[in-house]
Amino acid sequence: xxxxxxxxxxxxxxxxLTTDGEVKALDDATFSLDRGASIGIAGExxxxxxxxxxxxxxxxxxxxxxxxxxxxxxxxxxxxxSESEAREKIRWKKVSMVFQGAMEIMTPVYSxxxxxxxxxxxxxxxxxxxAREICERYLELVNLEGAxxxxxxxxxxxxxxxxxxxxTALLLEPNLxxxxxxxxxxxxxxxxxxxxxxxxxxxxLDISMIFITHDLSILAEVSDNLAIMYAGWIVEFGEAYDIYxxxxxxxxxxxxxxxxxxxxxxxxxxxIPGVPPNLVNPPSGCRFHPRCHKAxxxxxxxxxxxxxxxxxxxxxxxxxxxxxxxxxQEAEYDTAYEDEAAAxxxxxxxxxxxxDETGMTETEDEVMEE
Numbered sequence: 001x002x003x004x005x006x007x008x009x010x011x012x013x014x015x016x017l018t019t020d021g022e023v024k025a026l027d028d029a030t031f032s033l034d035r036g037a038s039i040g041i042a043g044e045x046x047x048x049x050x051x052x053x054x055x056x057x058x059x060x061x062x063x064x065x066x067x068x069x070x071x072x073x074x075x076x077x078x079x080x081x082s083e084s085e086a087r088e089k090i091r092w093k094k095v096s097m098v099f100q101g102a103m104e105i106m107t108p109v110y111s112x113x114x115x116x117x118x119x120x121x122x123x124x125x126x127x128x129x130x131a132r133e134i135c136e137r138y139l140e141l142v143n144l145e146g147a148x149x150x151x152x153x154x155x156x157x158x159x160x161x162x163x164x165x166x167x168t169a170l171l172l173e174p175n176l177x178x179x180x181x182x183x184x185x186x187x188x189x190x191x192x193x194x195x196x197x198x199x200x201x202x203x204x205l206d207i208s209m210i211f212i213t214h215d216l217s218i219l220a221e222v223s224d225n226l227a228i229m230y231a232g233w234i235v236e237f238g239e240a241y242d243i244y245x246x247x248x249x250x251x252x253x254x255x256x257x258x259x260x261x262x263x264x265x266x267x268x269x270x271x272i273p274g275v276p277p278n279l280v281n282p283p284s285g286c287r288f289h290p291r292c293h294k295a296x297x298x299x300x301x302x303x304x305x306x307x308x309x310x311x312x313x314x315x316x317x318x319x320x321x322x323x324x325x326x327x328x329q330e331a332e333y334d335t336a337y338e339d340e341a342a343a344x345x346x347x348x349x350x351x352x353x354x355x356d357e358t359g360m361t362e363t364e365d366e367v368m369e370e
Contacts, residue, residue, distance in 0.1 A: 001072050006175050006208045007033040007056070012069035014048075014055045021280035025051040027232045029069070030306075033225075035175070038202065038209040040223030040240060042216055042255070046276050047229040049212045050100060053178045056210075057097060058086040074175055092119050096169040098162075100180040100212075106153040106161060113149035116168050123172055138167040142197055159190035163197070170201065180212045195222060216259055220244055228252045231277055231287040238312030248314040250294045286317065294318060298325050 001008045010030050016023035026048040033039050041049050054060045056071060058078045071078035073094055081089065099105060106115060116135040120126040126134065136146035142163040153161060162182065169177055182198070183191040199222055202209050211222055219226060219240065226240040228249065236249040247253045257270035274291045277283055283290055289299035298317055307319040317325050 001032075001075070004034050005032050006035045006074055008070075008072040009056070010070040010072075012052070012055060012071060013067040014051050014060055014064060015067050017063045017065060018280075024232050024279045024282060025064070026055065029234050031225075031227060031234065031237050033176070033208050033210070035208055036202070036206050037224045038211065038222055039225045039227060040211045040213070040219030041227045041229060042213060042219055043229035044214070044276050046279070048232040049229055050180055051232075052229075053097060053180050053210070053212060056178065057091060057095060058083075059091070092123060092169075092172045092174060094174055095176040095178065096172070096174045097178040098165050098169050098180065098182050101184065106164070108153050110152075111149070112151055112153065112156070112164055116149070116164070116171065119168065119171055134171065135167070138170055139164070141170070141201065142167045143193075157190075158186055159194065162186065162190075162194060166194075166198070166201075170205070170207075173205070174207065176208045176210070178210045178212070181214075182211070183213070183215075183218065191218075198222065216244075216255060228255065231282055232279055233287060233315055234313075235288070235315045236312060242310065242312055246310070248309050248312055248319070249316050250292045250318070251288050254293070296325075 009032070012026065012029040014026040016025055029048075029052060031039070041052065043049055051060065051064070054064070055066055056073070056078065058066070058071070058081055060066060066079055069079065073090060076090060076094065078086070078090060106112070113132060113135055116138075117127070117131040120131045120134060132149060136149055139146055139148050144160060144163050144167070148156070148160065148164065156164065166179075166182070179198070183194055186194065195218060198209070201207070202222075209222070211219060213219060223240045225238065226236075226243045227234050228236040228243070228251065230251050236243060236247070236252045243252060244256065247256050251272070254270050254272045258272075260266070260269065272291055277287060277290070283300075285301045286292070286295075286299040286304050289295045292299065296317060302317070302325070304315050304317045305320070306313050306315045307321075308314075309319050
């Protein structure tokens with residue numbers, strides 16, 4: 001890993017060993033992040049975004065487990081660290097995280113200052129007025145008054161709570177900050193202000209950031225690189241501009257086509273039929289094939305390799321140089337609901353339904369309700 005790289009992840013695999021089976025939440029994730037740069041991670045719920053974030057902290061909760069792979073964070077191999085070593089060497093010092101639902105994690109019976117001082121006391125032994133001075137400085141850095149230090153969580157608005165959590169994540173001056181859905185449950189005005197604050201902080205503090213969200217419009221503003229995840233895989237990774245301009249993976253194409261564009265006359269927005277698969281027993285071959293509008297027969301049988309296309313890494317058979325794959329026939333079904341075999345691969349035996357007169361196994365509304 002060169003000096004310009006703060007994070008290098010290779011073939012990272014994290015599974016959850018449950019009583020129902022092994023949940024393949026993250027498989028073979030590979031990417032790198034330069035110092036001062038940012039990565040946006042997008043995908044549907046359950047695709048492995050948060051699992052990836054917790055893996056980077058070596059903080060996957062049981063029954064989760066990092067199965068294999070490498071995480072090199074500023075020269076430290078994270079997967080080799082014990083729990084106590086991870087706390088001492090990397091968490092909040094090298095990497096910190098703004099957790100999903102951060103507004104609800106503050107303890108209501110303690111003041112903001114009491115909770116902010118905790119990492120300073122634990123990691124650096126700083127207490128008293130010195131700790132207060134540092135906390136107030138970071139509160140002001142996120143556009144809050146220092147007086148917030150003495151208030152309690154119930155006295156703050158949602159946006160103020162979120163800023164407090166961001167300030168706390170920055171206290172120990174980490175090289176990397178992971179933000180998991182940092183603007184969830186905020187109105188659009190507060191969301192815009194917080195995203196502007198984050199862009200400013202990244203520039204002023206020269207830190208790297210990883211943004212995790214469902215909102216591709218947010219990532220367009222803050223991300224240098226973009227990772228699109230589906231069913232535990234990173235299916236597309238590259239510079240954000242290139243992916244937004246010309247998405248390569250069929251899943252990314254559909255995600256981009258679902259975004260309203262005020263500059264274009266669009267009769268109807270695109271959508272992806274079905275829902276993500278059960279990762280205890282994911283579909284064979286490409287995990288997206290039951291929902292893919294460009295699926296080929298080979299997609300049902302063989303897992304795709306990662307191909308570099310115009311500087312973007314894409315996990316898809318469409319870009320294979322293997323002639324036998326390139327000549328594969330188009331799949332016999334268009335969506336997960338038009339073929340009984342697809343329904344079985346998609347949901348398992350319990351997902352099979354009798355075909356009705358139209359050839360559909362269930363209406364889309366019924367599937368979404370389930």
